[in-house]
Amino acid sequence: MSVFSRVLREYFLSRCRRIERATNRAVEIQYRTLATLCRQGAKTLFGRMYDLSHLRTPEQFAACVDRFDYSSFESFITRMRRAERNVCVPGVVSMFARSSGSSTSRSKYLPVTDSYMRENHLRGMADVVSLYLLSHPSSKLLEGKTLTLGGSCCREEGALVGDLSALALHAAGRMASVVRAPKMRIALMENFAAKCDAIAQQCATEHITAIAGVPSWNMAMLRRVLEYTGKSTVRELWPDMELFMHGGVKFAPYRESFAQIIGGPIAYVESYNASEGFIAIAERADSDQMLLMPDYGCYYEFAIGEYVVPLEGVEADKEYSVLMTTASGLWRYELGDVVRFTSVNPYRLRIVGRTRQFINAFGEELMLSNVEQALSRASFVTGAVVAEYTVAPIFMASTGRGFHRWVVEFAQAPTTMERFQMELDTALRDVNSDYDAKRRGVMLAAEVIVVPPGTFLRWQMKYSRRKIPRLRADDSVSRQVVQCSEERKMV
Numbered sequence: 194m195s196v197f198s199r200v201l202r203e204y205f206l207s208r209c210r211r212i213e214r215a216t217n218r219a220v221e222i223q224y225r226t227l228a229t230l231c232r233q234g235a236k237t238l239f240g241r242m243y244d245l246s247h248l249r250t251p252e253q254f255a256a257c258v259d260r261f262d263y264s265s266f267e268s269f270i271t272r273m274r275r276a277e278r279n280v281c282v283p284g285v286v287s288m289f290a291r292s293s294g295s296s297t298s299r300s301k302y303l304p305v306t307d308s309y310m311r312e313n314h315l316r317g318m319a320d321v322v323s324l325y326l327l328s329h330p331s332s333k334l335l336e337g338k339t340l341t342l343g344g345s346c347c348r349e350e351g352a353l354v355g356d357l358s359a360l361a362l363h364a365a366g367r368m369a370s371v372v373r374a375p376k377m378r379i380a381l382m383e384n385f386a387a388k389c390d391a392i393a394q395q396c397a398t399e400h401i402t403a404i405a406g407v408p409s410w411n412m413a414m415l416r417r418v419l420e421y422t423g424k425s426t427v428r429e430l431w432p433d434m435e436l437f438m439h440g441g442v443k444f445a446p447y448r449e450s451f452a453q454i455i456g457g458p459i460a461y462v463e464s465y466n467a468s469e470g471f472i473a474i475a476e477r478a479d480s481d482q483m484l485l486m487p488d489y490g491c492y493y494e495f496a497i498g499e500y501v502v503p504l505e506g507v508e509a510d511k512e513y514s515v516l517m518t519t520a521s522g523l524w525r526y527e528l529g530d531v532v533r534f535t536s537v538n539p540y541r542l543r544i545v546g547r548t549r550q551f552i553n554a555f556g557e558e559l560m561l562s563n564v565e566q567a568l569s570r571a572s573f574v575t576g577a578v579v580a581e582y583t584v585a586p587i588f589m590a591s592t593g594r595g596f597h598r599w600v601v602e603f604a605q606a607p608t609t610m611e612r613f614q615m616e617l618d619t620a621l622r623d624v625n626s627d628y629d630a631k632r633r634g635v636m637l638a639a640e641v642i643v644v645p646p647g648t649f650l651r652w653q654m655k656y657s658r659r660k661i662p663r664l665r666a667d668d669s670v671s672r673q674v675v676q677c678s679e680e681r682k683m684v
Contacts, residue, residue, distance in 0.1 A: 237279045243524075251505075306521045339403040393420075397418065409635040410556065410634060435460060442553050462475050485540040515532055567623075581648075597639045
């Protein structure tokens with residue numbers, strides 16, 4: 194091990210002692226965080242509206258400050274994007290993480306201050322490495338580089354706007370190139386195909402020991418690198434590859450494909466890093482239980498319907514939706530995620546779903562509102578009337594790509610199915626920027642399977658279901674519906 198690697202390793206391992214202290218005093222730290230956030234926010238527009246200067250306890254905070262989703266909080270974000278000072282956080286916000294759209298807009302713009310980027314997102318990324326090294330004492334991770342597949346960003350009205358991964362690369366600066374690849378100009382390229390080609394050319398001769406990012410994007414990138422180099426597996430190209438740090442989507446559908454393309458065992462470490470904030474990290478490889486990080490500038494609340502508790506009030510094996518108040522200017526903001534605590538000493542959790550119907554198999558973050566808008570547009574253009582439908586993601590292990598399968602029952606068929614399918618895909622790309630980005634890289638166009646009238650009713654009767662799920666994270670319902678269609682034909 195080189196002197197540089199040894200020093201770097203000691204730095205990361207030293208962080209583990211801070212993590213242990215913080216997680217052992219999580220409740221105390223959370224109350225202190227709330228007090229700090231209220232004090233800092235008291236002189237802002239939001240702070241004056243909600244009289245934050247007089248709030249002292251979690252109970253007072255919950256009673257006096259409204260709960261927000263993106264739609265109800267958007268007016269504050271709009272003012273922050275106009276570079277107004279002291280709206281929800283002291284000063285002017287210089288970065289906005291662009292995420293998937295809500296029911297009222299194509300994209301969400303989430304505030305990220307410079308200090309919050311350092312104390313939350315960058316700290317979390319470093320702590321993933323720290324915890325991994327702690328549990329893998331013989332690791333050679335730091336003797337090579339981590340291949341990080343970032344997004345893209347640009348300047349809008351003076352602020353830096355783009356994918357969180359791109360904002361993080363900017364904030365980390367060029368010094369980070371000592372431990373990561375590719376070069377900044379390549380990592381931030383907008384065209385995914387061109388980015389993969391550039392990575393293949395630059396990184397084929399690098400000493401890569403880890404990769405990081407969303408599984409679907411990384412799978413597509415690795416396939417391109419292997420095509421470029423003529424290698425059969427990643428291990429042939431980078432024999433010391435040992436770790437994939439991932440998050441953002443459920444990893445289970447990708448596991449087999451990654452095992453095949455890597456060509457040998459590696460560790461898979463999950464983190465819960467939302468655009469709103471870095472929340473939790475798996476302490477052990479291949480585990481979906483993650484340790485909550487209480488000292489990253491976020492105050493957490495957890496809700497079951499209208500019942501809301503601070504961290505101290507959560508119970509193991511109960512499911513909660515997550516609310517965050519952050520040092521970047523979000524207040525009692527509902528993420529839309531549902532978590533289940535597997536332990537409360539220390540606090541460990543598992544992501545179990547979303548508060549709304551949602552598909553995020555490939556990082557596309559498709560919401561029901563997006564689907565309804567796209568379906569309405571495709572139906573109008575083609576003269577169709579849709580009676581029933583359900584949508585599911587399909588992952589193709591052979592190619593590492595995927596698509597959405599729509600099973601549709603028409604009350605009135607479209608003029609042509611080809612036109613309907615094309616208009617549907619175009620509309621989805623228009624209303625959801627994340628879907629559009631994935632369609633340019635790792636997703637194929639939506640597939641539409643038409644079933645005869647009465648098929649969905651047959652399915653409801655057969656499976657005693659009162660409601661038809663519009664969006665599912667797996668294809669179990671769509672397969673059942675298609676099966677009901679085939680059974681009808683046989684009768």
